[in-house]
Amino acid sequence: xxxxxxxxxxxxxxxxxxxxxxxxxxxxxxxxxxxxxxxxxxxxxxxxxxxxxxxxxxxxxxxxxxxxxxxxxxxxxxxxx
Numbered sequence: 342x343x344x345x346x347x348x349x350x351x352x353x354x355x356x357x358x359x360x361x362x363x364x365x366x367x368x369x370x371x372x373x374x375x376x377x378x379x380x381x382x383x384x385x386x387x388x389x390x391x392x393x394x395x396x397x398x399x400x401x402x403x404x405x406x407x408x409x410x411x412x413x414x415x416x417x418x419x420x421x422x
Contacts, residue, residue: 342372347380358396 344367353363368376388395 342368342376344368358398 347364347366349362349364351363353361355361366373366376366380385395
């Protein structure tokens, strides 16, 4: 599905979690998503083979709500008799 070889333009920036490289792979019409997924899978596999660890941002959150209080607003009021 690739029309040409990968064109690697170079190091674009230093990101919070790693380096950002910019490049281009020319594809046929509508094939860019499949090529992108395959390229990313191959990069990930090669990194694993070379022992290069990928950094992932992890975030956790703890929510302590008083008993009976709902996350999306106050509990419904009881119906009038």
